[in-house]
Amino acid sequence: MEKTESPLKKYRRQPKLYFNIPSNGKWYNETILAENTYTNLAVFSMTASDEILFKTPDALINGEATAKNISSCIPAILDPWSIKTLDLDAILIAIRMSSYGETMNVSAKCKKCSADNQYEVELQKYLDYFSSKEFEDKVYYENFIVHIEPLSYKKWTEIQKQQTAYQRALNLTVSKITEEDEKEKFIQDVIDKINVLVARAILDQVVAVEVDEQVETNRKEIDDFLEQAEVGLFHELKKVIEKNTLEWRIPPEEIKCNECDHEDTVRISLDTSDFFVQG
16 A cells, blocks of 8 residues: 555644844854854744753753754754854744744733733844844954954853852852851852853953954963953953943833833843743
8 A cells, every 4th residue: 555645744843933143143154054044044833842841940951941942943053052142032032932922921010009010022023123233243452452252052051050050059058157257258259259250251252362463363372361461451341241241132121000000111031931931
């Protein structure tokens, strides 16, 4: 008997929307994006398995849930760990839209009368917002031009994991230390480690240093230079990176309390514990 094609094939997932990556593929090659494309990327709805991943604590903490969902829902992204954090919010919003629709319900307690309010926000406008932004990729200091690029999702995840571990150690250990001097020393030690981590996150965004009509791209040479550079260079670098971070955040949503008409703003969260829940 001749085998016929399954009638279920035509009902397999189809793209729900297409979107452009905000960075315009600036830092990617064909190993990260299929055919090095960044426009009209097909976005599929999540599967049941994808959604379950976002409810698995370990997968959330180590970034596996997000990485696997990106691969599942946007096949053109071949290496989600190498995606720059600048593109990540737009990617997650596109996946959310393809899975649950173009609106999202947001809860907010009124700061004036404490009433619980529900608001519906349009997600497409956030994709439009990101598409209008530009990343400032050069820092000028005296005769130096420092070239920067956003962290990869993998690097960002590693930093977040370390920061969470330090914070957890602080919360769990401090209460068990009875000697005040020992407690203060422990707290300061953890704070110092967190500060080093924050500084490292800034310095790791430097990919080249230009001076005297020459460009240095060797990682070790750059690290050695930055560790010995004047503090003014670090402050200028930090200022530009913080500006980029603020520019590339999801803009606040203007809201009005349904009970007392108090006006305020709320910023939607891309925390995967509640962002990837229908509603």
